[in-house]
Amino acid sequence: MIRWFPLSIVLSLAAGPALGTPAVAYEAVKVTDGGSITGKVVFAGTPPPKRKVVPTKDREVCGSGIREVDQILLGGDMAVQEAIVYLKEVDKGKAWPKPAKAPAIDNVKCDFRPHVQVIPAGDLEIVNSDPVLHNTHGFLGKLTVFNVALPNQGQRITRPLKRTGLVRVECDAHGWMLGWIHVADNPYHAVTAKDGTFTLADVPPGSYTLVAWQEYTGAVEVPVTVRAKEVTSVPVELKKK
Numbered sequence: 001m002i003r004w005f006p007l008s009i010v011l012s013l014a015a016g017p018a019l020g021t022p023a024v025a026y027e028a029v030k031v032t033d034g035g036s037i038t039g040k041v042v043f044a045g046t047p048p049p050k051r052k053v054v055p056t057k058d059r060e061v062c063g064s065g066i067r068e069v070d071q072i073l074l075g076g077d078m079a080v081q082e083a084i085v086y087l088k089e090v091d092k093g094k095a096w097p098k099p100a101k102a103p104a105i106d107n108v109k110c111d112f113r114p115h116v117q118v119i120p121a122g123d124l125e126i127v128n129s130d131p132v133l134h135n136t137h138g139f140l141g142k143l144t145v146f147n148v149a150l151p152n153q154g155q156r157i158t159r160p161l162k163r164t165g166l167v168r169v170e171c172d173a174h175g176w177m178l179g180w181i182h183v184a185d186n187p188y189h190a191v192t193a194k195d196g197t198f199t200l201a202d203v204p205p206g207s208y209t210l211v212a213w214q215e216y217t218g219a220v221e222v223p224v225t226v227r228a229k230e231v232t233s234v235p236v237e238l239k240k241k
């Protein structure tokens, strides 16, 4: 059965991006009676204008025209794409899935790919696909968690991300470049699809706090109760603070 939570329980906006905390002990256990959380993240409000950026260097690679950068990616019905969704402070649950590929962020035509991603604490590969120097710099709050110069095309450098939390990625050579990495402390997380939907499966029955975050709006927290072998549907609304 599907359990609908009314929108009115959507709680307070969290105070800014989470500062990093040392990885809490997460215990992987066999989940036999887990439930699922599904939902759709929508934006409430007036969509912001695109950010206009004019590359001032490396124009042969970065482009010489005006770049229009989305502050929020919206699909139909104000669905929010590329929002990060996760459960907060989970002490035990399913095992971490084996990643399909090693976590990586690539510099491509003076943009980060992917723009938004969730990875487990551990190694991150930083790649330069461009024939120009990028200096990829990750911040957890104000703390630098990696800072690497990649002068050569095809270069790959691995750095450990030990602390969990939201990492903002910038390029010291190209001020407009911006990417986001949520370093997760448990495997219950997702990035929303084009239609704003997400699913978190095999959640042990219990009460949780679901967090949804997007770079323009910031975060919102929603309480969720998961019952054994049931699907709980959670609508999530993001608005600009």
Ligand SMILES: [Cu+2]
Pocket (backbone or CB within 6 Å): 107, 110, 133, 134, 135, 171, 172, 173, 174, 177
């Ligand atoms: Cu760069």
